[in-house]
Amino acid sequence: MTEVVRIENITKTFGTVTANRDVCLDVRRGEILALLGENGSGKTTLMNMLSGIYFPDSGKIYINGEEVVIRSPRDAFALGIGMVHQHFKLVDVLTAAENIVLGMPGGLLVNRDETAKKILEISDKYGFIIDPWKKIYNMSVSEKQTVEIIKVLYRGAEILILDEPTAVLTPQEIDKLFDVLRKMKDDNKAVIIITHKLGEVMVLSDRVSIMRKGECVDTVPTPDATVQSLAEGMVGRALSLSIKRKEPENATDKLVVSGLTCLDPTGRRTLDGVSFTLRTGEIMGVAGIAGSGQKELCESLTGLQSIHSGAVTYIGDDGGKTELAGLTPSEVTGKGIRIAFVPEDRLGMGLVGNLDMVENMMLKSYRRAKGIWVDRKTPKAAAVKLIEKLQIVTPGTAAPVRRMSGGNVQKVLLGREIQSEPSVLVVAYPTRGLDINSSYTVYDLLNEQKENGVAVMFAGEDLDVLLELCDRILVLCGGKVSGIVDARTVTKEEIGVLMTHLSKREDAV
Amino acid sequence: MSKPGVKTSHAGTPFVWIVKRDSVSRKQAYLVRAAAILGALMLGAALFLAMGHNPIMIYRDMLTGSLGRTLARTETVRIAIPLLVTALGIGLAFKMRFWNIGAEGQIIMGATAASYFALFSGVPGPYLLFVMFFAAIAAGGLWGLIPAVFKSKWNTNETLFTLMLNYIALEFVRYLQFGPWRDPRLRGFPSIAMFDQAARLPRVFGVHIGWIFALILVAIVYIYMKKTRHGYEITVVGESIPTARYAGINVGRVFLRTMFLSGAICGLTGFLIVSGANFTLSEMVTGGVGFTAITVAWLSRLNPAVMIIFSLFIAMLQRGANAVQTTFRIPSSAADILIGFILFFILGCEFFLNYKLVFRKKVK
Amino acid sequence: MEQLIFFITAAVVAATPLLFGTLGEILTEKSGNLNLGVEGMMFMGAAVGLSASFLYEQAVGAGASGFLSAVLAVVFGFLAGVLGGLIYSVLTVTLRANQVVSGLALTIMGVGMGNFIGELLGLRAGGFASVSDVTRSAFSGARIPGLSGMPVIGRLLFSFDFMVYMVIAAAVLMIWFLNKSRMGLHLRAVGEDPATADADGINVTRYKYLATCIGGGICGLGGVYISMVRSSGTWIHNCVGGLGWISVALVICAAWSPARAILGALLFGGLSVLRFYLPIQDVPAQVYNIIPFLATVLILIFTSVRQSKERHQPASCGVNYFREER
Numbered sequence A: 001m002t003e004v005v006r007i008e009n010i011t012k013t014f015g016t017v018t019a020n021r022d023v024c025l026d027v028r029r030g031e032i033l034a035l036l037g038e039n040g041s042g043k044t045t046l047m048n049m050l051s052g053i054y055f056p057d058s059g060k061i062y063i064n065g066e067e068v069v070i071r072s073p074r075d076a077f078a079l080g081i082g083m084v085h086q087h088f089k090l091v092d093v094l095t096a097a098e099n100i101v102l103g104m105p106g107g108l109l110v111n112r113d114e115t116a117k118k119i120l121e122i123s124d125k126y127g128f129i130i131d132p133w134k135k136i137y138n139m140s141v142s143e144k145q146t147v148e149i150i151k152v153l154y155r156g157a158e159i160l161i162l163d164e165p166t167a168v169l170t171p172q173e174i175d176k177l178f179d180v181l182r183k184m185k186d187d188n189k190a191v192i193i194i195t196h197k198l199g200e201v202m203v204l205s206d207r208v209s210i211m212r213k214g215e216c217v218d219t220v221p222t223p224d225a226t227v228q229s230l231a232e233g234m235v236g237r238a239l240s241l242s243i244k245r246k247e248p249e250n251a252t253d254k255l256v257v258s259g260l261t262c263l264d265p266t267g268r269r270t271l272d273g274v275s276f277t278l279r280t281g282e283i284m285g286v287a288g289i290a291g292s293g294q295k296e297l298c299e300s301l302t303g304l305q306s307i308h309s310g311a312v313t314y315i316g317d318d319g320g321k322t323e324l325a326g327l328t329p330s331e332v333t334g335k336g337i338r339i340a341f342v343p344e345d346r347l348g349m350g351l352v353g354n355l356d357m358v359e360n361m362m363l364k365s366y367r368r369a370k371g372i373w374v375d376r377k378t379p380k381a382a383a384v385k386l387i388e389k390l391q392i393v394t395p396g397t398a399a400p401v402r403r404m405s406g407g408n409v410q411k412v413l414l415g416r417e418i419q420s421e422p423s424v425l426v427v428a429y430p431t432r433g434l435d436i437n438s439s440y441t442v443y444d445l446l447n448e449q450k451e452n453g454v455a456v457m458f459a460g461e462d463l464d465v466l467l468e469l470c471d472r473i474l475v476l477c478g479g480k481v482s483g484i485v486d487a488r489t490v491t492k493e494e495i496g497v498l499m500t501h502l503s504k505r506e507d508a509v
Numbered sequence B: 001m002s003k004p005g006v007k008t009s010h011a012g013t014p015f016v017w018i019v020k021r022d023s024v025s026r027k028q029a030y031l032v033r034a035a036a037i038l039g040a041l042m043l044g045a046a047l048f049l050a051m052g053h054n055p056i057m058i059y060r061d062m063l064t065g066s067l068g069r070t071l072a073r074t075e076t077v078r079i080a081i082p083l084l085v086t087a088l089g090i091g092l093a094f095k096m097r098f099w100n101i102g103a104e105g106q107i108i109m110g111a112t113a114a115s116y117f118a119l120f121s122g123v124p125g126p127y128l129l130f131v132m133f134f135a136a137i138a139a140g141g142l143w144g145l146i147p148a149v150f151k152s153k154w155n156t157n158e159t160l161f162t163l164m165l166n167y168i169a170l171e172f173v174r175y176l177q178f179g180p181w182r183d184p185r186l187r188g189f190p191s192i193a194m195f196d197q198a199a200r201l202p203r204v205f206g207v208h209i210g211w212i213f214a215l216i217l218v219a220i221v222y223i224y225m226k227k228t229r230h231g232y233e234i235t236v237v238g239e240s241i242p243t244a245r246y247a248g249i250n251v252g253r254v255f256l257r258t259m260f261l262s263g264a265i266c267g268l269t270g271f272l273i274v275s276g277a278n279f280t281l282s283e284m285v286t287g288g289v290g291f292t293a294i295t296v297a298w299l300s301r302l303n304p305a306v307m308i309i310f311s312l313f314i315a316m317l318q319r320g321a322n323a324v325q326t327t328f329r330i331p332s333s334a335a336d337i338l339i340g341f342i343l344f345f346i347l348g349c350e351f352f353l354n355y356k357l358v359f360r361k362k363v364k
Numbered sequence C: 001m002e003q004l005i006f007f008i009t010a011a012v013v014a015a016t017p018l019l020f021g022t023l024g025e026i027l028t029e030k031s032g033n034l035n036l037g038v039e040g041m042m043f044m045g046a047a048v049g050l051s052a053s054f055l056y057e058q059a060v061g062a063g064a065s066g067f068l069s070a071v072l073a074v075v076f077g078f079l080a081g082v083l084g085g086l087i088y089s090v091l092t093v094t095l096r097a098n099q100v101v102s103g104l105a106l107t108i109m110g111v112g113m114g115n116f117i118g119e120l121l122g123l124r125a126g127g128f129a130s131v132s133d134v135t136r137s138a139f140s141g142a143r144i145p146g147l148s149g150m151p152v153i154g155r156l157l158f159s160f161d162f163m164v165y166m167v168i169a170a171a172v173l174m175i176w177f178l179n180k181s182r183m184g185l186h187l188r189a190v191g192e193d194p195a196t197a198d199a200d201g202i203n204v205t206r207y208k209y210l211a212t213c214i215g216g217g218i219c220g221l222g223g224v225y226i227s228m229v230r231s232s233g234t235w236i237h238n239c240v241g242g243l244g245w246i247s248v249a250l251v252i253c254a255a256w257s258p259a260r261a262i263l264g265a266l267l268f269g270g271l272s273v274l275r276f277y278l279p280i281q282d283v284p285a286q287v288y289n290i291i292p293f294l295a296t297v298l299i300l301i302f303t304s305v306r307q308s309k310e311r312h313q314p315a316s317c318g319v320n321y322f323r324e325e326r
Helices: A043-050 A073-078 A096-101 A112-126 A141-154 A171-186 A198-204 A227-235 A294-301 A329-334 A346-350 A357-368 A377-390 A406-419 A436-451 A463-469 A492-500 B026-050 B055-068 B070-095 B103-121 B125-154 B158-178 B210-227 B229-239 B241-246 B251-278 B289-299 B304-328 B334-354 C002-030 C038-063 C066-094 C099-125 C133-138 C153-157 C162-180 C182-192 C194-199 C204-230 C243-253 C258-277 C285-305
Strands: A003-014 A017-028 A032-036 A058-063 A066-068 A081-084 A159-163 A190-195 A207-212 A215-221 A253-263 A269-279 A282-287 A309-315 A321-323 A339-342 A424-428 A455-459 A472-477 A480-486 B016-020 B355-359
Touching: A003 A043, A017 A032, A017 A043, A017 A190, A032 A043, A032 A171, A032 A198, A032 A227, A043 A081, A043 A159, A043 A190, A073 A081, A081 A141, A096 A112, A096 A141, A112 A141, A112 A171, A141 A159, A141 A171, A171 A190, A171 A198, A171 A492, A190 A198, A198 A227, A207 A227, A253 A294, A269 A282, A269 A294, A269 A309, A269 A455, A269 A480, A282 A294, A282 A436, A282 A463, A282 A492, A294 A339, A294 A424, A294 A455, A339 A346, A339 A406, A346 A406, A346 B241, A357 A377, A357 A406, A357 B229, A377 A406, A406 A424, A406 A436, A424 A436, A436 A455, A436 A463, A463 A492, A472 A492, A480 A492, B026 B055, B026 B334, B055 B070, B055 B304, B070 B103, B070 B210, B070 B229, B070 B251, B070 B289, B070 B304, B103 B125, B103 B158, B103 B251, B103 B289, B125 B158, B125 B251, B125 C285, B158 C243, B158 C285, B210 B229, B210 B251, B210 B304, B229 B241, B229 B251, B241 B251, B251 B289, B289 B304, B289 B334, B289 C099, B304 B334, B334 B355, B334 C066, B334 C099, C002 C038, C002 C153, C002 C162, C002 C182, C002 C204, C002 C243, C002 C258, C038 C066, C038 C099, C038 C133, C038 C204, C038 C243, C066 C099, C066 C133, C066 C162, C066 C204, C162 C182, C162 C204, C162 C258, C182 C194, C182 C204, C194 C204, C204 C243, C243 C258, C243 C285, C258 C285
Parallel strands: A017 A215, A032 A190, A032 A207, A081 A159, A159 A190, A282 A455, A282 A472, A339 A424, A424 A455
Antiparallel strands: A003 A017, A003 A058, A058 A066, A207 A215, A253 A269, A253 A309, A309 A321, A472 A480, B016 B355
8 A cells, every 4th residue: 555645743832832742643445534522632733734724833744655734724725635634614605615615726717517417427436325406404414524525525535534423423424424434435535534433433433643732642553442442542541431420319309391393593493392301410411413402402491582483481489380491591590599500612602701700700600799889809719719629721810711721611610500409410512622531521520510419401412322321212303303312222223213303212211 | 817927936936025013112103103104194285286286385374274373272172172073982882893983973962952842941050061961871872772672682783783873863854943943033044042051161261161170070981991890891892792792791782881982071072162153053054073983082092082082183184175265266175085095095194003014035 | 747757866975975884884894894084085085086087188179089188087086996995905914903083083084184185286277176068067967868868768867967877886896796706704714703715715905905996986976976977077175074974874774785875875865955946944954964973873873673583794894804813
């Protein structure tokens, strides 16, 4: 096998942060190389330098044995390098065909029919299904990914880079994607897949390069590796990968949701007749393809989403019932009901990036002060306490939270919500973008809340985590509940089926 | 397109690139901003030079024209008062990223309401000023409330809305001036009658009492923004509306409340202008204060205390430009150009406070 | 009938500066730049265009060519607008300043600059600045043999000044550019999603600069129209008087489509001359003057109530793009 890409001693810094240090890597024709590393280990930054998004501070890149300079994505295309980004880089209001030819050099006019024809040829060859005239905003996540991959192939890429391509797919869609990638490999292309999922590495790749803290620590042929050895390489020490899970104790109903229906501004149902019950001392997982109603579900439990019909009934410790549907967050709080929410968008919704930690603590507490004045002393004390308890790394309580690392930001947010001593805790994608240590801190905190008798709802995308952490899992499909299953007995494949098909499996309700 | 070739490594490095700065010290920040203002004045000097004037003479005359004599000084302060008060009002709205550029209209409505009572009400002397004061506040506030209602309900673009209301308010005053409020005793150009003595603000140290109002208002707005729950809510709404909703803040209500206050303060400006300086209402009542005050608010980074300095500074420019209009035959619009330059430079210099340029190192 | 023809032709003349401003701003916003400085750029275009003609006539004297004078007015008016767009681009694209405030600053500076130049010309002319009849006739209605003379059609289609045809050509060109050409596709991508455009190898900075500067130039032409045609080649203090702002609002009404902008501008042009063709007893002039502004407000409200996925502002409008943001 011939070497097509060689990276030598690449270093890249952002301000004071070194994203890559002296990284060396090689990729061969006709192989699938897995680039393994946890969040923040510098995998994506490294690949962005291959695809011309970033420019390295120092180091060399060789393509087919020649040293090259990649200054822009166009340079990368010219060298046959194409990258499918984790966050799709597609223009919503344009069609698939328009997106596919975007940025390509050519004549004055865009020949849309010609493009469509060529796209269909490529789809036939690799077995994609795509409508070139469909607008991106009408597409599902996996359709968008297909567009991205075709876009790269259309440009004649010989070296394909895929950044966390499986994060948003169902297990069945993942199998399909892997088939396509294997076809490309047989087609003598070089495929690089960025991932932090060990299982995928083992199933798909020929070799694996492990990144840790910006450095490439090891490259091994996949058959010589084990899940345990890869995990140790990734984290740098022996690690127990299992999340501890206790049996729920005295689970009683806390929040009864029935027939919950929400509409988006265009009148489409984002949630459609959703019914389930959250119980104390239990973690309820929420799974589904991205955009199946998870966000709306979380927000409608916390009063942030206007509810079209249905009921959200809170059951107090004394058994008294309170109807929450139609109340605003402040009205819910006004009734003495504490529902805490850790939203997906931490700095855009849960916290204010430009404000300091004390002012962010005040988001929850400022209302409690009497009179017209704000109280800064109590939240300040709370912030200091939180820093100590969760070992938050920060220049001080007066520094804007956006300057903190992702893990510390999440600790501030989750910590603040837990400090409000909630009886229901709703968390959405709490470990997205976090490194392993921070992720496990989050899992521990959630388990601690569960043991304290809090009803926890956990919306997540990593099925492995959902299966290990949760007691029950609610699966959403197109805004409807396609099943509520026992997390201890269900398999990943079964959840995958539920994510795409509505059926009536409700074995654990 | 040129194919990337075989080159030595550094050849392709961009010559200069941009990285984020952690933070700069307060002193450095002031220095950079001072340099920016200086740069703008230099650009103005170049303009004067191109016109064949000696810029040093012009700036000197602007300085003496605005600060040289007691009369000039009081005139400068008189110009600064409406700028300061309006900037305080605009600042409240800008802090929540509500782009209220309707101060002109809010000033006009406040001035009109105050004028109504001054001209036609027959409210006995001692109470008249109080009535005018509250009428102006209410009228300005309500005029400011209109775009906020639509913003909070349908997210209607407030920038254009507030601006259109300026023109509508202006036409309204024209209508009054040319129609029902026109003073029949005056021949020639239609105008509205002068106020009686009872409707005029008293003077303190040679300038109408409005400057005391303005300074008190600075303190009130400062405390309101920094120490009250309302101020905190405004900050959060300005930073992020989703976060405000998440924290249980009724964003619509904050829009309404703050825009009423913003408009009311601008309405107060209207009262100060008609009752303290012009003693009548006309279509020229604002003199562009509503726009110039945007500059004051932004240059002060929405800090009420700093607004005192910048309102005086801009007033000096305007007064100075008036002075050199006669001596050098330079149109007084020169002040607007200088103000524009200063804004450009201040806007531009923020970049150097947040980012730094890294130049390519020489390859040995 | 006669009255109607007069009304329509007057509406077209009133619509022309609005359409220039709207087209310029559409092009600018398509690149993701929300330039609120249209009013300022129009002022600059008006004053600089007029000065070009005026100074040319002064320099040449009696033998001045009306054609050359008009060309100079158009070219320099356009360049003045380009300068406005350039200042705005440097501030927002390169120096990443707040777009709203940068646009307001451009308006403040442009209005000042326009009036300053206009008054300066007046001082030079010893009274008020005005171009000669040669130039004025170059900006007056066309007389195309065989066409302009036709009944009704001739007056409705073939009797306007050349800038009316220029603005229509500009609109048609923009429709083609945005929908058919490769650069148009790239520009739309830049305005919708600059990060994606960037990753696809499109030079975001270049597109933003070009679109904003050319858009500014087109706005400047609107100014030229105001000073050379509407004010018959004289400087009138504050002659733009809010037309730039209405243009910005028209962009929203037209839903970022040059084709709809033509209709919108005609509608507003018609509203603004209504007073002269539909006078109603006892309704003061000011009520008529309010109509365009009031209509703008109503349309703003209407479009905000009715949100649409397709007809919306380019998604990145108002937000500066910075690649290494992390």
